[in-house]
Amino acid sequence: MIGSLIRAATLFLIFWGSNVIAMEVLEFKTPEDQLRYRILTEELRCPKCQNQNLEDSNAGIAVDLRNQIYRMVNDGQSNEQIVDYMVARYGEFVLYRPVHDQSTAILWYGPFALLIIGALVFVIVVIKNKRQTDRGA
Amino acid sequence: MKKLLFFIPFIAFVALGAVFYQQLGKDTEYMPSALVGQQIPDFKLVDMETDAVVNNSAMPNEPYLLNFWATWCPSCSAEHAYLGELAEQGVNIVGVDYKDETPAAKRWLAERGNPYSLVLLDEMGHFGVDMGITGAPETFVVSATGEILYRHQGVVDEAVWKTLKGYMQ
Numbered sequence: 459m460i461g462s463l464i465r466a467a468t469l470f471l472i473f474w475g476s477n478v479i480a481m482e483v484l485e486f487k488t489p490e491d492q493l494r495y496r497i498l499t500e501e502l503r504c505p506k507c508q509n510q511n512l513e514d515s516n517a518g519i520a521v522d523l524r525n526q527i528y529r530m531v532n533d534g535q536s537n538e539q540i541v542d543y544m545v546a547r548y549g550e551f552v553l554y555r556p557v558h559d560q561s562t563a564i565l566w567y568g569p570f571a572l573l574i575i576g577a578l579v580f581v582i583v584v585i586k587n588k589r590q591t592d593r594g595a
Numbered sequence: 596m597k598k599l600l601f602f603i604p605f606i607a608f609v610a611l612g613a614v615f616y617q618q619l620g621k622d623t624e625y626m627p628s629a630l631v632g633q634q635i636p637d638f639k640l641v642d643m644e645t646d647a648v649v650n651n652s653a654m655p656n657e658p659y660l661l662n663f664w665a666t667w668c669p670s671c672s673a674e675h676a677y678l679g680e681l682a683e684q685g686v687n688i689v690g691v692d693y694k695d696e697t698p699a700a701k702r703w704l705a706e707r708g709n710p711y712s713l714v715l716l717d718e719m720g721h722f723g724v725d726m727g728i729t730g731a732p733e734t735f736v737v738s739a740t741g742e743i744l745y746r747h748q749g750v751v752d753e754a755v756w757k758t759l760k761g762y763m764q
Contacts, residue, residue, distance in 0.1 A: 505626065505727075505729040506729040506730055508623075508624070508626075517729075517730070518694070518720075518730065519720075519723075519728070519729045519730060522720050522723075522724060523724065526724060545629070547629060547630070547724060547725060547727040548626075548629055548727050548729075549626070549627060549629035549727070550629075551626055551629075
């Protein structure tokens with residue numbers, strides 16, 4: 459019993475240790491920069507493996523772009539500058555949070571339009587039913 | 596009128612079906628290039644042959660193909676022979692050796708033939724990022740004035756060349 463526990467603990471330590479080693483070690487000037495880097499790599503999409511963000515992806519290009527973002531963050535460039543840099547090269551496609559413009563209007567406002575239509579239908583049906591029951595009574 | 600209301604789910608179903616049907620068979624990996632219609636970004640890269648640093652002025656003064664390749668890339672190996680055929684037909688192809696080791700790249704061209712009028716070394720991949728590439732091979736059609744007209748991701752073969760050719764005029 460104790461033997462198997464020790465074995466499990468050892469295995470855990472081995473795997474945990476290897477994970478720590480596999481992590482990239484990046485040094486930032488300030489904790490804010492580190493947070494900015496994390497948010498940017500989470501919100502930018504990997505152009506190669508399209509259902510992953512830059513942070514999750516291990517594609518060669520994602521690694522390059524992460525390094526580029528790291529450099530730009532450390533250079534003191536603003537989030538806006540970094541996002542513009544990416545959009546200029548890979549298009550608005552790389553934004554996981556699409557911009558508000560004509561081509562994305564349905565995406566942003568469609569659900570609200572549907573909600574309003576649904577609410578209107580609901581109200582009309584309720585009023586009609588009420589009238590009918592009033593008449594019946 | 597009331598009966599028509601019952602058909603709303605059916606109509607919605609048909610509409611959605613039509614939308615999804617249109618998407619069938621489309622290449623989900625396809626991504627339009629953000630650079631089409633723009634000039635080749637400014638670069639300073641080493642010319643493989645002369646070892647000299649060159650910039651945009653080294654590019655051909657006629658329409659050409661800009662081909663990103665590397666010795667580590669299996670698809671580049673697959674398209675190499677066809678690029679050779681195109682070069683023989685007189686198509687001007689500029690190669691960018693993307694994130695590669697130069698000695699290996701030189702060996703590759705010596706062994707398989709060199710279809711490129713100019714080979715630029717992009718060891719760090721910075722020019723690749725400026726061109727918005729996501730891997731290799733990728734091939735751009737560039738006009739005589741340096742405007743990017745078209746981008747193709749993946750192997751160039753006869754079918755792809757038909758499309759590229761249309762942009763070369």
